[in-house]
Structures are given as C-alpha cells and as structure tokens.
Amino acid sequence: MEGAALGSEVALEGKEMEKERVISAIKQRAKEGRMPCAVCFQIAEEYNVSKKELGVLLNKLGIKVIHCQLGLFK
Numbered sequence: 351m352e353g354a355a356l357g358s359e360v361a362l363e364g365k366e367m368e369k370e371r372v373i374s375a376i377k378q379r380a381k382e383g384r385m386p387c388a389v390c391f392q393i394a395e396e397y398n399v400s401k402k403e404l405g406v407l408l409n410k411l412g413i414k415v416i417h418c419q420l421g422l423f424k
Contacts, residue, residue: 362403372397372404376411386417 362369375393379385385408394404408415 362399368397369407372399373407373411376404376407376413380411380413383412384414384416387415387419388417390415391419 362372372393375397376385379389379393390404390408391401393399394401405415
C-alpha cells in the first residue's frame with residue numbers, strides 16, 4: 351500500500367513550493383483535523399492537483415475527510 355501512495359505523489363515531486371502551498375491551504379481549511387470532501391475537491395481544483403495526490407497529503411497530515419460526496423465517509 352505504501353508503494354502505491356508514493357507513486358501517486360509523482361506530479362508534486364520536485365515541486366516543493368507548490369506542495370507547500372497545497373499543504374498550507376489544507377491546514378488553513380481543516381477544522382479539528384477534519385475536512386469536508388467538497389473542500390478537498392475545491393483545493394484539488396484550485397491548485398491543479400489530482401484528488402488522489404491530495405488524499406496522500408491529507409493522510410500524511412492526519413486530516414480525515416468528512417461529509418464524503420460518495421457517501422463513503424461521514
């Protein structure tokens with residue numbers, strides 16, 4: 351599983367400045383270690399990163415997705 355997570359970071363690899371901007375946006379918008387799915391989608395679109403890449407960053411930061419638009423997470 352870890353190898354799959356590492357492979358999904360390829361687009362942000364070597365782009366530390368962009369990665370730090372995405373991480374900053376995540377930290378600003380997360381509340382009590384949680385973030386609504388819709389907000390995750392907004393960040394992914396604003397910073398032009400895939401939802402999978404964003405998910406990897408959320409996991410690394412310990413941020414849980416709530417109010418999942420697919421009904422997977424509550």
